[in-house]
Amino acid sequence: MGAPFRLGWFGNLTAPEWRDGWSTDDALTWSDGRFYVEMVQAMERAGFDFMMLEDSLMVSDIYAGTAELELKHAVYAPKLDPVPVISMLAYATEHIGIVGTASTTFYPPYLLARAFSTLDHVTRGRVGWNVVTSSEDRAAQNFGMEKIPEHDRRYDVAGEFVDVVRKLWDSWAPDAIVADPVTGYYADHTKVAPIHHEGEFFTVRGPLNTPRGPQGRPVVCQAGASPKGREFAAKNADMLLTIPNGLDGMKEYRDDIRARAAAHGRDPDEIKVFFVVEPVVGRTDAEAWAKHEEYLGHAQRNYEFQMVNFAATMEIDFSVFDPDLPIPEDVTTNGHQGQFAIWKEAFGGKPIKEAAGAMRIGSIELVGSPATIADRMEEAMEHVGGDGFMFLSQPPSRAYIADITEGLCPELQRRGLIRTGFSHATFRENLRSF
Numbered sequence: 001m002g003a004p005f006r007l008g009w010f011g012n013l014t015a016p017e018w019r020d021g022w023s024t025d026d027a028l029t030w031s032d033g034r035f036y037v038e039m040v041q042a043m044e045r046a047g048f049d050f051m052m053l054e055d056s057l058m059v060s061d062i063y064a065g066t067a068e069l070e071l072k073h074a075v076y077a078p079k080l081d082p083v084p085v086i087s088m089l090a091y092a093t094e095h096i097g098i099v100g101t102a103s104t105t106f107y108p109p110y111l112l113a114r115a116f117s118t119l120d121h122v123t124r125g126r127v128g129w130n131v132v133t134s135s136e137d138r139a140a141q142n143f144g145m146e147k148i149p150e151h152d153r154r155y156d157v158a159g160e161f162v163d164v165v166r167k168l169w170d171s172w173a174p175d176a177i178v179a180d181p182v183t184g185y186y187a188d189h190t191k192v193a194p195i196h197h198e199g200e201f202f203t204v205r206g207p208l209n210t211p212r213g214p215q216g217r218p219v220v221c222q223a224g225a226s227p228k229g230r231e232f233a234a235k236n237a238d239m240l241l242t243i244p245n246g247l248d249g250m251k252e253y254r255d256d257i258r259a260r261a262a263a264h265g266r267d268p269d270e271i272k273v274f275f276v277v278e279p280v281v282g283r284t285d286a287e288a289w290a291k292h293e294e295y296l297g298h299a300q301r302n303y304e305f306q307m308v309n310f311a312a313t314m315e316i317d318f319s320v321f322d323p324d325l326p327i328p329e330d331v332t333t334n335g336h337q338g339q340f341a342i343w344k345e346a347f348g349g350k351p352i353k354e355a356a357g358a359m360r361i362g363s364i365e366l367v368g369s370p371a372t373i374a375d376r377m378e379e380a381m382e383h384v385g386g387d388g389f390m391f392l393s394q395p396p397s398r399a400y401i402a403d404i405t406e407g408l409c410p411e412l413q414r415r416g417l418i419r420t421g422f423s424h425a426t427f428r429e430n431l432r433s434f
Helices: 024-032 034-046 068-073 082-091 109-122 137-143 151-169 227-236 246-263 285-296 299-314 337-347 352-357 370-384 398-414 427-431
Strands: 006-012 050-054 097-103 127-132 219-222 239-242 272-277 388-392
Touching: 006 034, 006 272, 024 034, 034 050, 034 082, 034 398, 050 082, 050 127, 068 299, 082 097, 082 109, 097 109, 097 219, 097 427, 109 127, 109 151, 151 227, 219 227, 219 427, 227 246, 246 272, 246 370, 285 299, 299 352, 337 352, 370 398
Parallel strands: 006 050, 006 388, 050 097, 097 127, 127 219, 219 239, 239 272, 272 388
Antiparallel strands: none
């Protein structure tokens, strides 16, 4: 029996699947949040460690200069703000961690620190912050900017931003609240202090007017694939999500992050790396491969979806390229640079339309019965060294959620590979419990 690992779910607060004929009502009512409440409840029962709520701040029209395909496929819009939704999901669950995305390019540090400190309280210590620098000019233009800052500068800003936020979270001592009926003091003023931060990008006095949360500092998540992103993550993150190609790429990434963390004086075991996968589960291997072939049969739809996805995150209009040729070698991006390199490698020099139409996002291919996929996941973790997987479904559906939570997860639990319960109160404690 292999060593246990963790599971997370990469969630998009967008419209669920509407094209399969089974979930039309969800596609029209999802914005009241109840679809996602039932989704996170199913994950908690199934042994997931957390659900991560992705975010973006624009209606993209990069591809061909129009938002037509973006809105046709509901890739990045419409979308709910994850920060208020966290409270709703936490109120409906007891143990699972909930990670919300918020951008260091657009949030002021004080506002973000206060929001996530508040969430740490109302979730009883189960919140995480997914740190993103954002990569889209269209998002920047919603905040009074002409374009997004240069890639490495965004990480320089993010580094100071995280430093400020942590100082604010620490501006209340753990024992600052005394609630002493004898002296009449509610909080000890000697244990609440300004931070007086004056840096290159931010000047923040502090302290927070929100008391220290149950975790002290919410769990910090990050996705860093470029060299700058890896260094930032190794210094700051408690957990990472990433999509390197294949087992050797997964191992290289995890080993590199752990080595960088050690160089920063951190215990590498404090950082958990989650590899993004998109399993296709059937009762039998044949049934799963039939589902996979059905997906490949929608090549044009898949191609359009991936082109909108790439255009939004890479800030590259793929409509100007010949779809029957590979991605030109001289194409660069100010967006997700490391991820762009990974996608180009995954395309393998194939024509854009062929590669994108057949592409499923994930570090390794997982297609088969619960037993077959469990074998593959167990082997992967043994090769890589551990930590866990983050499942992705774009868009989600009740059928796919059931395939995972009622089909695959029970098999993983029977093998002792994922948790069957939560032994600690807070997200960070559970994340580091094995």
